[in-house]
Amino acid sequence: MKISFLLNGRQFETEVSPTERLSDILKSNGKIFSVRTSCLKGECKSCSVIIDGEVVPSCMIPAFSVRGSDITTLEGFSKTRDYHDIIQAFEETGASPCDFCRGGTILTIQSILERFAEPEEPQILDAFSGNICPCTNIGLIMDSVKRAALYRKRKRLGRK
Amino acid sequence: MEGNNLGRNIYAPQSLNELLHMREQHPDTILWSGGTALMRMQKGPVPSFDRDIIHLSGVNELKKIRRTERYLEIGAAVPVKKIINVGQHILPFALAQALMSIGSPAVRNLATMGGNLGIKDRRLNSFSVLMLMDSIVELRRSGKSRWIQLGRLNSIGEAEILTRIRIPFRNWDLQYFRAVGDPLLHPMDSLSFTVLAETNKGIISNLRFAVGNTGKSTLRSLDFETYLSGKKLRLSGKEFDAAVNIFQSFVQNAEGDLTPFQKDRSLRFVHWFLRELRDVYIFTE
Structure with missing residues (x-):
């Protein structure tokens, strides 16, 4: 077919x-x-x-x-500006998902940020409830999501 | 027709009429909506199916949600995520909890309520909640349509298709839903527990209770329901003990697919629920 x-x-x-x-x-x-x-x-x-x-x-x-x-x-998404917000947030919080779960983690964060301008912890935890890779602390992931949301908000408001 | 896999045909109807016509001609086909349950039940890395497949993604009539003053009507191929997003003020709390317990969020983007109800020989997460809510389902075949109580879904005929689920709105003051385990992959361990009840001036009325996710059966104890209906909140210690005893004798003698492990789990759920009524629940006018 x-x-x-x-x-x-x-x-x-x-x-x-x-x-x-x-x-x-x-x-x-x-x-x-x-x-x-x-x-x-x-x-x-x-x-x-x-x-x-x-x-x-x-x-x-x-x-x-x-x-x-x-x-x-992830290959396609990594060419967008949204991807760089998430990577910058990872670098600043110290979150570093392994190669195995990296794609899923980044795309899940993107889906959260598309739905919620200021995501809260229950919303992040719910979105990650199926992510079973133990490589990165969920606390660091949560910090990254909030930080990436902040970058997007600043961009929307035209601030650096 | 789209193609074939090991001699299996895949049909892709573009309207409900076309779907009903195809189903009439090929009653022994697999209806594929989200396909999550069907893929999860695959044993090997390469999926294979023993029957032809009808792919429902082109049938827009099955993807609609309708709300009136009296009921919420959900198309069988509406993704679970979309139903959850209908909103907490519309969707009954217990049903929302049941839908949230289906798979991971990514799976809920694919899974549909029709699929959750339509798996043969299994009663999955949303079944017992919808049954207690007196939901009815529409079964259609070419030129015919009928509505039946969800509890009678076993009587679905050959060539019939579940097209819509209608959930009546009622003011359930007490709504509890808990589920453990995966009813699809581990039917011997998994269990769901649902309680719905109305209250009037702190008195429980019309209590409904079901233990689900236990293979193809859903258990209800009328003795347990009758005993708790009419009781004043909070429950006293004596009432708590009596209710536990009623459920214990019910579950010990329960016929069906319940394993000893599931019986123990259901008892723990009942303890938890009754503790909520005894210690936590505070009635406010």
Whole structure:
């Protein structure tokens, strides 16, 4: 079966088996290396991608359901200005997610910041409730989210 | 038709009429909405399915939420996240809790209420809450439609499709929901506990109680419900003990899929709930 979708802003077309997992397609056909697979149950978040504006576990999505979708992975998101707010917040708080959960963590933070201008702790904890990687303290992640939100707020107000 | 996997066809209807027609022609198909439960139940790294698939993403009629003065109506293919976002003033608290207990936030972006209710032989998180709320569901087939009580969902016919869930608004003053474990992957351990009740001047009325997530059955103890209905809040120590005893004898003799571990867990839930009524609950006019 041939499917096509927008991958990081570019049209992408590939030949796949209809029920093949999106995570496998992105890794093998799309050469996307930020997507990792581990649990295959949608629990670990290491395979997270953004599809049509929503963060979803790509291991739970079969090929036939992504035709015509707009898919953004960490590779695509890292070229945006929003990404740099999050990285700057990581640097200042000392949070450093490992390579395995980095993609999922950053995309989850982005989804929080899109929903809440000033996210509060319960909202952050809820969003991270499926993130099982123990590499980074959730306290540091929470500080990073709040700091990144502050940077965005300053940008909106036109301050440095 | 989109393609095939090991000889399996994948259909993608673009309207409800087209879907009903396809289902009539191919009654033995898998209905794919969010697909989270179906993917979670896959054993290996490469998913494979033993039947043809009907993909529902193009059927916009199933993705609508409607609210009237009397009820909230949810399309079977509305993502759980969207239902939660309807808002705390509209969505009953216990139902919101039940929906929040489904998977991780990323999974809730995909999972749908129709999928949560429609898995054969399993009763998942939202079932017992919706059942206690007297929710009804619409079952449709080509040229026919009927509404049934959610508790009778087992009677769903071949070629019928669950299209809408209607939740009546009632003023539930007491709403408790707790769930532990994963009913999909660990049905022998998981359990949910739901209580809904109305109060009038500090007196409990119309108490409803269910233990769910226990395979294909949902347990209700009418003795327990009857005993607590009419009691004044807060509960006395004597009433607390009596209610525990009633539930204990009920759960020990309960028939169905309940394991000893689940029985113990349900007893702990009941202790917690009754402690809330005895020690914590403060009635305010």
